[in-house]
Amino acid sequence: MTTKELDKKYVVGTYARFDAAIERGTGSTLYDEDGKRYIDFGSGIAVNTFGAADSVWKDAVIKQLDKIQHTSNLYYNENGARLAEMLCEKTGMKKVFFSNSGAEANECAIKTARKYGTDHSPDKNIIITLENSFHGRTVTTLSATGQEVFHQFFTPFTEGFRYIPADADALSEAVDDKVCAVMIETVQGEGGVNVLSEEFLDAVEKITTQRDILLIVDEVQTGNGRTGSLYSYMKFGMTPDIVSTAKGLAGGLPMGATLLGERVENTLGKGMHGSTFGANPVCAAAAISVIERLDEEFLKEVEEKGRYIRTELEKIQGVRSVSGMGLMLGVEIEKKAVDTANECLKNGLLILTAKTKLRIVPPLNISYDEIKQGIEILKGVIEK
Numbered sequence: 001m002t003t004k005e006l007d008k009k010y011v012v013g014t015y016a017r018f019d020a021a022i023e024r025g026t027g028s029t030l031y032d033e034d035g036k037r038y039i040d041f042g043s044g045i046a047v048n049t050f051g052a053a054d055s056v057w058k059d060a061v062i063k064q065l066d067k068i069q070h071t072s073n074l075y076y077n078e079n080g081a082r083l084a085e086m087l088c089e090k091t092g093m094k095k096v097f098f099s100n101s102g103a104e105a106n107e108c109a110i111k112t113a114r115k116y117g118t119d120h121s122p123d124k125n126i127i128i129t130l131e132n133s134f135h136g137r138t139v140t141t142l143s144a145t146g147q148e149v150f151h152q153f154f155t156p157f158t159e160g161f162r163y164i165p166a167d168a169d170a171l172s173e174a175v176d177d178k179v180c181a182v183m184i185e186t187v188q189g190e191g192g193v194n195v196l197s198e199e200f201l202d203a204v205e206k207i208t209t210q211r212d213i214l215l216i217v218d219e220v221q222t223g224n225g226r227t228g229s230l231y232s233y234m235k236f237g238m239t240p241d242i243v244s245t246a247k248g249l250a251g252g253l254p255m256g257a258t259l260l261g262e263r264v265e266n267t268l269g270k271g272m273h274g275s276t277f278g279a280n281p282v283c284a285a286a287a288i289s290v291i292e293r294l295d296e297e298f299l300k301e302v303e304e305k306g307r308y309i310r311t312e313l314e315k316i317q318g319v320r321s322v323s324g325m326g327l328m329l330g331v332e333i334e335k336k337a338v339d340t341a342n343e344c345l346k347n348g349l350l351i352l353t354a355k356t357k358l359r360i361v362p363p364l365n366i367s368y369d370e371i372k373q374g375i376e377i378l379k380g381v382i383e384k
């Protein structure tokens, strides 16, 4: 049986897959099982920060694999501790909880916010989230997600979320003494690569500070250099209390992290939360090697590449608009995004969609040569 046949027969059918089995690659150039070549504008959904089989990343992983693969959180673990130090020093946050995915990173954020709120007042447990947000696939993070389509099939959902449009008036209307946190993505990834307005983000900062409400920024997709700064909130000059991240953090190995600021650094105590694989030494070694390389010069290049792609896209007939920041771009086109993405695949370009847009989230070290090849394919498909 082929991979596709095996998958159809034995793997739970929750995914609408593209018709390709990606086998290997170097950087942003990948090959499928049939040897067909692709330019990668998706990086495994904003995960392979330094592309496929990057040598620095691979060395860090292999070095740890030669020592030990896993120890559990019953013992101290150097890589986890060093990574936590690194993340705190680079962000000003105080403590880190490690997990394995974005949903889990958000679960920790939600638990922390509820504990903080109810420590102050018994029913201060409501979390405000935004329409078009996406926070994960567990029952609670689906509940946090402000899109009706995600609130089906699995009732009862976790209570305690209030959904608002990204609008300052709606925010002040939704805030009362029961609200313990506001949770946002600065750029809504799955929701269509929507950059929130500075005006709204200012209003969020203001009201959360004034009303002793926690500010949670979900940086699962926007984090780890994706938008041209280490975390996107930095670009907006915000001071979140909780930051969740995952996707690109360990450059292709499963890792989530929840960064806690001063107000909540001691909110969770012994026995209140845990994760068997959290801070797994191999994943943590990978993450250290990723975070180490995201220096100012590199992040500037991410911005420049993003600007270049944007300019080139805007020249294409049939492109209505381009949204996003850094190397996280949404492209509104006249054609249907899903059909266009499938056509791109046939022509050797891996590209994603987000709602009605195409979504471009390539490895951050994609070369200009690969960018040009990818844009050429996209242009051909869109203008055909």
Ligand SMILES: *Cc1c(COP(=O)(O)O)cnc(C)c1O
Residues within 6 Å of the ligand: 100, 101, 102, 103, 104, 106, 134, 135, 136, 137, 185, 189, 190, 218, 219, 220, 221, 222, 246, 247
């Ligand atoms: C992908 C994503 C998640 C969920 O991450 P998983 O690792 O799939 O659990 C949560 N929030 C945002 C903003 C995401 O993009």
